[in-house]
Amino acid sequence: MKSDRRLDDLFRAARPAAPDTARAEHAFETRLLARLREERGGSWSAWAWRLAPFCAALAIGSAVWCHSVTSMEADADTLLDAVRSGGGAPPMVAWWPEGEP
Amino acid sequence: MSDPADDESLVAATLDGDDDAFAELVRRHKRRVFATASRFARDSHQLEDLCQEVFLRAFRHLGKFRHDAPFEHWLARLTVSACYDFLRRERRHRGQLSLDEMEFDARDLSADAVLSAGRARELVQWAMAKLSPDERLILTLLELEERSVREIAALTGWSESKVKVRAFRARQSLKKTLLLSDEI
Secondary structure (H helix, E strand, O other): OHHHHHHHHHHHHHOOOOOOOHHHHOOHHHHHHHHHHHHHHHHHHHHHHHHHHHHHHHHHHHHHHHHHHHHHHHHHHHHHHHHHHOOOOOHHHHHOHHHOO | OOOOOOHHHHHHHHHOOOHHHHHHHHHHHHHHHHHHHOOOOOOHHHHHHHHHHHHHHHHHOHHHOOOOOOHHHHHHHHHHHHHHHHHHHHHHHHOOOOOHHHHHHHHHHHOOOOOOHHHHHHHHHHHHOOOOHHHHHHHHHHHHOOOOHHHHHHHHOOOHHHHHHHHHHHHHHHHHHHHHOOOO
8 A cells, every 4th residue: 555655664764763872871871870879878768767766666665674674673772771781671581591690 | 890791790790789790781781772762752861761760670670680581682671661661651741741843843844755864753753652652662663673573572571463463553543643644
């Protein structure tokens, strides 16, 4: 058909007319690697921000735990002092061999 | 790099975290990627974005590269896939554009009886812009890049019969568009 032949002619004429991409290709790998590094850096900071609440919760949890352990030790020391002073020692402690005078 | 390494060793080095190896891969294959992408991009910004998209996809999916086929073939499939996605995005965007400037190109071309290569390319681009993304992709690969039906099927992941049917329909649509504008 005539229109088919004309379409083929049009394609044949257009085929070698690929645009010159030499300028666009210049230093392309440098720009690409810069973008890759930027994305990588971006992903690290994104992860850091995502992890921030967990880190904060962990820090608060650790602080609470440390505080409770310290106060428990302080309570234990107070109790031990009371026992050592001998005043009103509980019977179980008095029964222990070390508790005898 | 004094010893020119093959693509497979550059892929392995990239996977081990060597960015220079990836830069070398890009340097080797960018010409072919730019040549294909330039058939679809309308300006240098789009071309840069499209080529960056191809190589970023390559970098992200490099671990999926099977060494049973050359790296070049794998990259060609990624290029075609990125170009197809680009055409689909463009079609959505083009729906909002006025067609006036494109119509002007066609009227300008019709004045000239003998088409130069550059003008023929403009005319083909103008007419192809009216096709669906898959029709445009197939006609570009078949008629402008001169790839075989089998190659196109391998690049797109479509069956050969589907490629043939779409190519036929695309040619019919293109002829209709050009006949309506008195170009053929």
